[in-house]
Amino acid sequence: MSVGHIxxxxxxxxxxTVIISADIFEQRLAVMNPPRTVLTPYPMGRPLxxxxxxxxxxATLLAGLRLLAExxxxxxxxRVDHPYC
Amino acid sequence: xxxxxxxxxxxxDSFLYGTRPDLNFKFLKNLTEEEAxxxxxxxxxxxxxxxxxxxxxxxxNHVRDGQRHGYRNPTQWAYEDKPFVPLNKPLPEATIxxxxxxxxxxxxxxxxxxxxxxxxxxxxxxxxxxxxxVAPDLSRIPxxxxxEALRVRHGGYDIRGSLADRNxxxxxxxxxxxxxxxxxGRFANPAYSFVGAAAQTRLKxxxxxxxxxxxxxxxxxxxxxxxx
Numbered sequence: 001m002s003v004g005h006i007x008x009x010x011x012x013x014x015x016x017t018v019i020i021s022a023d024i025f026e027q028r029l030a031v032m033n034p035p036r037t038v039l040t041p042y043p044m045g046r047p048l049x050x051x052x053x054x055x056x057x058x059a060t061l062l063a064g065l066r067l068l069a070e071x072x073x074x075x076x077x078x079r080v081d082h083p084y085c
Numbered sequence: 086x087x088x089x090x091x092x093x094x095x096x097x098d099s100f101l102y103g104t105r106p107d108l109n110f111k112f113l114k115n116l117t118e119e120e121a122x123x124x125x126x127x128x129x130x131x132x133x134x135x136x137x138x139x140x141x142x143x144x145x146n147h148v149r150d151g152q153r154h155g156y157r158n159p160t161q162w163a164y165e166d167k168p169f170v171p172l173n174k175p176l177p178e179a180t181i182x183x184x185x186x187x188x189x190x191x192x193x194x195x196x197x198x199x200x201x202x203x204x205x206x207x208x209x210x211x212x213x214x215x216x217x218x219v220a221p222d223l224s225r226i227p228x229x230x231x232x233e234a235l236r237v238r239h240g241g242y243d244i245r246g247s248l249a250d251r252n253x254x255x256x257x258x259x260x261x262x263x264x265x266x267x268x269x270g271r272f273a274n275p276a277y278s279f280v281g282a283a284a285q286t287r288l289k290x291x292x293x294x295x296x297x298x299x300x301x302x303x304x305x306x307x308x309x310x311x312x313x
Contacts, residue, residue: 002186002221002281002288003310004162009293011168015300016307024152025312031163035170043149044109045242045313048259051250058259061309065268068307069176074167084145 001025004032011035011074018068020060022047023079035074038064042084049084056082097121106210108243109148112155124151162285172307174270179306182273185255186281186312187247188239189226195236196222198280209240213282216240220292221283223299225275228257241282242313254311273303281312 007017016036021029023039030037040047040060049056059082067078097118101111113121124147131144172179188209190196198204199215209216226235235255237247246253255278264272277299300308 001160001162001312002279002283002285003184003312005285005289005293006184006296007308007310008164008168009289009297010300010308011170013297013301014170014173015297015305016170016172017310018307019310019312021312022149022152024149024156026153027157027159031159033164033167035168041146041149043145044152045244046246046253047311047313048253048256051246051253054252054259057252057256058262061256061259061263062268064309065176065181065263065307068181068309069172069179071169072171074169085142 001028001032004029004034007034007036008032016068018064018071020047020064030077033075036067036071036076037078038067039077039079041079041081046084049082053085056084093118093122102210102213108210108241109152112152115155115158116151120154124154174306176269177267178270180271180273180304181260181269182276182300182303182305182308183228183256183260184277184279184308184310186239186310187237187242187254187278188244188280189235189237189247189251189255189278190224191226191230192234192236194224196224198222204238206238206240206244209238209280211240213240216280216282218284220287221279221281223292223296224278226255226257226278228261228272228274228276230257239280239282239313241280247313254313256311260309270306273305 003019010017018036020038022042048060063080097113099105100107101114260272
């Protein structure tokens with residue numbers, strides 16, 4: 001999981017990070033202990049929501065931004081359940 | 086075994102860069118014969134339901150559940166420590182970057198992997214093992230780029246969602262909206278993309294020190310990372 005490595009390196013350089021991923025990769029990400037992770041219940045290749053679902057995509061991004069701002073420790077995980085369609 | 090001599094195991098494995106490459110269903114190779122048989126039987130049953138309901142939701146959820154099961158085993162990359170820094174300013178004042186592993190690039194700025202001009206998506210799929218042996222290239226994506234000027238190519242996932250709407254992962258439009266609405270101080274320009282199917286050790290040792298410097302020069306306060 002490339003983004004796990006990137007998140008860790010950026011964080012060590014003082015840049016706060018959040019990964020927003022389809023939860024199909026939950027186990028692969030979890031063992032990397034990334035600083036912050038938002039998990040979405042969507043299919044591979046569409047982690048922010050269905051094509052054309054602008055409201056859902058924005059809601060997912062907002063969840064990521066909230067976690068970026070409010071997390072207090074590494075390994076923070078947030079699950080979102082906005083409908084895919 | 087079929088009349089052609091193909092076993093069910095060979096059939097289910099053929100979706101992973103085999104005779105029937107399909108990146109949505111390559112996970113079938115990670116399932117046992119019994120698991121794959123149950124997945125396919127249930128998929129067909131739900132297709133039958135769709136004929137009457139007209140609602141594909143349970144099919145979408147079934148595919149996602151199958152993918153989740155197929156990718157349930159962790160990779161070798163495991164860490165005990167948990168690096169963490171808080172966001173150093175409120176979101177409405179923060180500069181937020183976006184990076185995706187989707188393989189997007191600007192038309193005219195093709196990274197030309199392995200020196201191949203205008204590599205097709207099909208060739209990228211067929212050469213996935215080559216991509217996994219090299220460090221990824223960083224593509225800079227202007228945040229005001231038109232959809233017509235954006236390209237995507239990645240041999241590791243089904244790019245049809247990204248072709249239909251870049252915002253399924255590379256959410257340029259949504260991030261621009263969030264900046265305009267004041268949810269964040271600034272959407273850092275450019276955004277970044279690369280092909281996530283890459284040599285992970287080379288990414289860590291060679292690429293990341295350079296990329297972190299790029300992030301620092303862009304004065305990012307926060308970075309959203311979106312894998313596919």
